[in-house]
Amino acid sequence: MTTGVLSLDKRVPRIASTVAEPVLVRLALILVSLTFLGLFLFVPLAAILFEALKHGLGAYLVSFQEPDAIAAIELTLLATAIALPLNVVFGLSAAWAIAKFEFWGKQVLITLIDLPFSVSPVVAGLIYVLLFGLQGALGPWLAAHDIKIIFAVPGIVLATIFVTFPFVARELIPHMQAQGKDEEEAALVLGATGWQTFWRVTLPSIKWSLLYGVILCNARAMGEFGAVSVVSGHIRGETNTMPLHVEILYNEYNYVAAFAVASLLALLSLVTLAAKSLVEWTSSVEQKENRP
Numbered sequence: 001m002t003t004g005v006l007s008l009d010k011r012v013p014r015i016a017s018t019v020a021e022p023v024l025v026r027l028a029l030i031l032v033s034l035t036f037l038g039l040f041l042f043v044p045l046a047a048i049l050f051e052a053l054k055h056g057l058g059a060y061l062v063s064f065q066e067p068d069a070i071a072a073i074e075l076t077l078l079a080t081a082i083a084l085p086l087n088v089v090f091g092l093s094a095a096w097a098i099a100k101f102e103f104w105g106k107q108v109l110i111t112l113i114d115l116p117f118s119v120s121p122v123v124a125g126l127i128y129v130l131l132f133g134l135q136g137a138l139g140p141w142l143a144a145h146d147i148k149i150i151f152a153v154p155g156i157v158l159a160t161i162f163v164t165f166p167f168v169a170r171e172l173i174p175h176m177q178a179q180g181k182d183e184e185e186a187a188l189v190l191g192a193t194g195w196q197t198f199w200r201v202t203l204p205s206i207k208w209s210l211l212y213g214v215i216l217c218n219a220r221a222m223g224e225f226g227a228v229s230v231v232s233g234h235i236r237g238e239t240n241t242m243p244l245h246v247e248i249l250y251n252e253y254n255y256v257a258a259f260a261v262a263s264l265l266a267l268l269s270l271v272t273l274a275a276k277s278l279v280e281w282t283s284s285v286e287q288k289e290n291r292p
Contacts, residue, residue, distance in 0.1 A: 048266050051259035063260035071237045072245035072261070075156065079228075079241065080221040083160040087217050088210070091168025096202075099176035100184070110173075113166050124162050125230025128155055151233030156241065159227035164220045171213030175206050208283035215279065219272040223265060 053060050063069060094113060098106060116124065130136045132149040142149060149155045183205070187197040225243040232239040240248065242265055249258035
């Protein structure tokens with residue numbers, strides 16, 4: 001019996017070594033991945049920075065002092081600041097309902113959450129134009145009450161919310177489904193209120209997924225172009241976000257200013273990537289520490 005066990009133990013490393021990929025295959029896969037990242041990520045980023053700083057740091061900084069650039073940055077931050085908390089509220093509510101309850105139309109709700117992933121942002125913008133434009137369904141009533149949505153800030157915020165609302169919900173739903181309802185039910189049995197259960201039981205367990213969703217939602221909101229382009233009207237200094245401002249500057253052959261603003265968007269993307277990596281690393285460390 002002992003001999004059989006020992007011989008089996010000796011055979012295990014050999015089996016594992018035969019399953020492992022050959023060195024050449026691993027090197028080829030790594031090389032392909034790095035080449036792809038280099039061509040489609042690092043080279044474009046380097047080109048943006050090179051073009052932005054082509055005429056010196058002074059010209060680069062002047063690009064951000066123009067009133068139109070300042071207005072575009074402010075509008076982008078404003079739209080993101082409004083869309084982000086609303087998406088967090090929706091994401092938490094939808095994830096809680098889908099993961100914790102059974103109700104009629106649950107699958108329909110899950111499908112609708114994925115709608116912005118399957119619908120072109122341009123189509124989403126056109127939907128808002130058909131609803132709130134002067135010739136739209138609600139256009140005459142809005143005009144009669146002097147309410148402006150299309151070609152104004154409210155339309156930009158609505159378009160931003162539409163293209164970003166799945167991110168928080170989609171990060172939370174699988175986590176909360178895997179978590180189950182045992183901990184919440186135990187807290188309620190021990191006398192905790194629903195609000196106390198959420199803050200002390202549910203939220204600590206989903207905090208990393210929530211933060212991950214917030215980071216992705218923030219990045220998508222700042223970089224949105226298609227839907228915002230349709231509803232904005234491209235009014236300089238009023239309804240142009242940073243991506244739209246880059247397009248206008250580039251079409252006017254103002255390459256230095258265009259690439260300067262584009263570099264700011266790229267920098268925000270890198271910050272988002274760093275924050276995403278930090279969240280993933282911190283979450284994995286915490287999970288290892290909590291394992292029995």
